[in-house]
Amino acid sequence: MIERVLLGDEALAQAAVDAGLSCAYGYPGTPSTEVMEYLIAASEANGFKAMWCTNEKTAYEEALGASLAGKRALITMKHVGLNASADAFVNSALLSINGGLVVCVADDPGMHSSQNEQDTRALAAFAKVPVFEPVSQQEVYDMTREAFEVSERFGVPVILRMVTRIAHSRASVRLSEKRPQNGLNKSSDKTGWMLLPATAKRNWARLLEKEKQFHSYSEESKYNTLKLTGSKIGVITGGLGGNYFRENTGDLPQELSRLHIGFYPIPAEKVRRLYESVDEILVIEEGYPVIEEQLRGLLGPGKPIHGKLDGTVVRTGELTPDNVRAALALPPRPCGSVNASDVIVPRPPALCKGCPHADTFAAVKAALAEQPQSLVTSDIGCYSLGALPPHSAIETIVCMGASVGMAKGAAEAGLYPVVATIGDSTFLHSGMTALIDCIQNNTDMTLIILDNSTVGMTGGQPTMIPSSRFEPLVRGLGVDPEHIRTIVPLPQQHDKNTAIIKEEIEHRGLSVILAVRECIETAKRRARKTK
Amino acid sequence: MICNMILCGVGGQGVLSLAAIIAKASLSAHLNVRQSEVHGMSQRGGEVSSHLRIGDEEIVGDLVPSGTADLIISMEPMESLRYLNYLKPNGIVITASEPVKNISNYPDVNAVYAKIAEIPGSICLEAESLAEAAGSRRASNMVLIGAASSFLPLETDGLQNAIRETFASKGESIVETNLKAFDAGRRFQNPN
Ligand SMILES: Cc1ncc(C[n+]2csc(CCOP(=O)(O)OP(=O)(O)O)c2C)c(N)n1
Ligand code: SF4
Numbered sequence: 001m002i003e004r005v006l007l008g009d010e011a012l013a014q015a016a017v018d019a020g021l022s023c024a025y026g027y028p029g030t031p032s033t034e035v036m037e038y039l040i041a042a043s044e045a046n047g048f049k050a051m052w053c054t055n056e057k058t059a060y061e062e063a064l065g066a067s068l069a070g071k072r073a074l075i076t077m078k079h080v081g082l083n084a085s086a087d088a089f090v091n092s093a094l095l096s097i098n099g100g101l102v103v104c105v106a107d108d109p110g111m112h113s114s115q116n117e118q119d120t121r122a123l124a125a126f127a128k129v130p131v132f133e134p135v136s137q138q139e140v141y142d143m144t145r146e147a148f149e150v151s152e153r154f155g156v157p158v159i160l161r162m163v164t165r166i167a168h169s170r171a172s173v174r175l176s177e178k179r180p181q182n183g184l185n186k187s188s189d190k191t192g193w194m195l196l197p198a199t200a201k202r203n204w205a206r207l208l209e210k211e212k213q214f215h216s217y218s219e220e221s222k223y224n225t226l227k228l229t230g231s232k233i234g235v236i237t238g239g240l241g242g243n244y245f246r247e248n249t250g251d252l253p254q255e256l257s258r259l260h261i262g263f264y265p266i267p268a269e270k271v272r273r274l275y276e277s278v279d280e281i282l283v284i285e286e287g288y289p290v291i292e293e294q295l296r297g298l299l300g301p302g303k304p305i306h307g308k309l310d311g312t313v314v315r316t317g318e319l320t321p322d323n324v325r326a327a328l329a330l331p332p333r334p335c336g337s338v339n340a341s342d343v344i345v346p347r348p349p350a351l352c353k354g355c356p357h358a359d360t361f362a363a364v365k366a367a368l369a370e371q372p373q374s375l376v377t378s379d380i381g382c383y384s385l386g387a388l389p390p391h392s393a394i395e396t397i398v399c400m401g402a403s404v405g406m407a408k409g410a411a412e413a414g415l416y417p418v419v420a421t422i423g424d425s426t427f428l429h430s431g432m433t434a435l436i437d438c439i440q441n442n443t444d445m446t447l448i449i450l451d452n453s454t455v456g457m458t459g460g461q462p463t464m465i466p467s468s469r470f471e472p473l474v475r476g477l478g479v480d481p482e483h484i485r486t487i488v489p490l491p492q493q494h495d496k497n498t499a500i501i502k503e504e505i506e507h508r509g510l511s512v513i514l515a516v517r518e519c520i521e522t523a524k525r526r527a528r529k530t531k
Numbered sequence: 532m533i534c535n536m537i538l539c540g541v542g543g544q545g546v547l548s549l550a551a552i553i554a555k556a557s558l559s560a561h562l563n564v565r566q567s568e569v570h571g572m573s574q575r576g577g578e579v580s581s582h583l584r585i586g587d588e589e590i591v592g593d594l595v596p597s598g599t600a601d602l603i604i605s606m607e608p609m610e611s612l613r614y615l616n617y618l619k620p621n622g623i624v625i626t627a628s629e630p631v632k633n634i635s636n637y638p639d640v641n642a643v644y645a646k647i648a649e650i651p652g653s654i655c656l657e658a659e660s661l662a663e664a665a666g667s668r669r670a671s672n673m674v675l676i677g678a679a680s681s682f683l684p685l686e687t688d689g690l691q692n693a694i695r696e697t698f699a700s701k702g703e704s705i706v707e708t709n710l711k712a713f714d715a716g717r718r719f720q721n722p723n
Binding site for chain 1: 541542554555558563564565566567568569575576577578590591592593594595596597598599609610612613615616617618619620621622633634636637638639642643646649650
């Protein structure tokens with residue numbers, strides 16, 4: 001038996017390889033990125049395809065094609081990526097999935113590197129898609145393998161919900177026997193892949209039938225474990241809440257009855273059995289109160305249910321052994337007596353020394369210095385750090401691509417001058433479509449594409465197209481060539497760059513400025529590689 | 532027995548490789564290991580920490596509960612104080628003394644040293660200088676592992692093997708530098 005030390009993300013990737021993966025598609029995003037990095041590195045030797053895509057929606061659709069062809073496919077993304085691919089995701093639940101389709105979605109409770117802490121289980125319940133939620137790296141491996149089986153058995157996509165603390169934590173994992181890839185086997189279900197109203201009605205009814213089977217599967221699942229001890233309080237744990245509960249059980253006066261849920265939909269029968277044997281219930285789950293809200297629907301008013309909704313468990317941020325301890329009404333553990341709070345200051349992240357974005361922001365600020373009504377919208381990436389001092393150059397950060405559309409709306413509402421700043425990868429992800437709206441209306445705004453040839457924020461993956469293709473791309477979309485400008489963001493070019501930005505702001509129509517200089521971290525990595 | 536550690540410093544200092552080497556040595560010693568780290572936003576020059584738990588019992592979670600860390604190993608003095616709530620009452624802090632002042636409001640370094648000195652058994656050493664003497668400032672994380680080695684439930688040669696394995700692909704001279712840095716830390720802590 002092979003045993004290896006793997007990050008949670010790597011365990012997921014290795015499980016997919018061992019499950020006979022043929023095609024993997026993803027868009028980077030912390031804490032999911034390492035899954036695809038591992039797969040790309042392993043793809044050649046193992047004879048499967050693994051690649052980055054332009055965004056999560058294209059990734060999702062490419063995987064659907066592979067499943068239709070009978071092959072096992074994996075999609076990787078961070079939690080907000082599921083929003084970006086929601087159209088494909090929700091509709092895919094109605095299809096007759098052929099080759100196993102597993103969606104790895106990594107949530108980030110506590111927002112270590114994200115703009116929200118949304119819970120994938122809520123979206124999965126909406127789409128009626130089963131979810132596995134692991135509590136250890138070994139479970140990541142075993143559940144991923146099982147997820148492919150479940151997907152093929154029921155003909156549905158299956159989600160593997162990861163969270164930061166499992167994705168980015170290492171432990172040793174026992175691998176099981178490798179399964180060969182599926183042969184090519186195009187789906188023979190003629191209406192299973194077509195959502196015309198007539199066929200969609202049939203497929204929707206079929207999904208509701210399948211849902212009953214998910215429920216029975218859930219009752220039987222070895223990941224949904226019920227232990228009754230006769231205690232008055234019963235605990236339901238979900239995800240890492242289970243670990244943090246166990247971390248504290250040694251200090252409880254008595255072992256509590258507990259149901260742990262690792263497979264969704266929740267096992268209603270097991271919930272009822274727990275409910276009947278106790279006087280009150282405490283729910284400890286990582287993320288939104290998903291189990292808790294469903295319990296209320298399932299059980300109705302009656303015995304008290306404690307959890308996130310009544311404040312027994314923290315409502316925001318991630319669970320920890322400590323806040324779960326407090327929820328169990330145990331006193332905090334003593335720690336050392338030295339209090340150092342008076343000599344500690346926060347150390348926020350910052351743009352690297354010499355980062356091209358810093359020079360672009362300096363020029364934007366200089367160009368806008370005398371403008372009382374300006375707006376600088378921005379987006380998500382390393383350049384989001386332009387919001388913090390010493391730059392304080394940008395005013396909005398919402399979701400991938402929003403800077404372009406928001407600039408358009410603000411300009412059309414009457415603000416002037418309006419400048420949108422967006423990274424190259426973010427532009428391709430979701431900014432490009434909004435630019436077409438701007439072109440069609442010759443909106444009075446200036447779009448600056450921060451072309452650093454890389455997806456910097458997530459560790460320097462290559463941008464989907466080379467730097468040299470951005471100019472022909474925006475020209476081809478229809479931006480007036482006279483108002484497509486290129487600057488090189490370097491300190492010695494500051495005055496020249498400021499002047500160009502000023503000129504384009506003064507042009508009362510749409511301008512696009514390409515700020516082209518490679519990310520210094522990516523440049524360094526490239527230099528090391530070629531050495 | 533479970534030994535809980537917080538490993539910390541500033542993004543880019545090598546905190547994660549410090550964690551990886553102790554984890555590797557622990558596995559070779561057939562101990563259970565769980566090591567959690569934070570990637571992403573916080574690495575761009577911000578604070579970085581890793582929770583490392585090793586032991587011969589089952590380890591149920593990836594995070595160290597407050598008040599249970601046996602050791603805080605830090606690459607930077609102010610950072611060594613950020614996680615004191617995790618330290619158990621008789622736990623030990625081992626830190627490099629060289630400050631990283633990439634923020635404008637860095638506190639008075641002497642106040643930081645005084646605070647470290649208040650923690651019974653704390654060790655503050657010039658890890659960067661010792662590493663430089665061993666051949667490279669970048670090996671200061673190995674100096675810290677050396678200084679921590681007598682507190683770890685691991686044999687010295689196990690740690691040395693892990694260092695060797697980790698740097699083997701980078702050539703013999705880099706392996707030697709890192710081993711020398713490890714030794715410098717070990718001798719600082721235990722001159723005999
Ligand atoms: C929908 C969605 N997918 C992925 C992410 C994660 N993410 C944040 S920024 C970013 C890419 C940034 O790349 P780029 O626009 O090139 O800017 P850079 O970081 O290089 O400055 C990614 C993948 C996200 N926040 N939202
Ligand atoms: S990684 Fe690259 S893009 Fe990101 S801050 Fe550093 S230099 Fe800038």
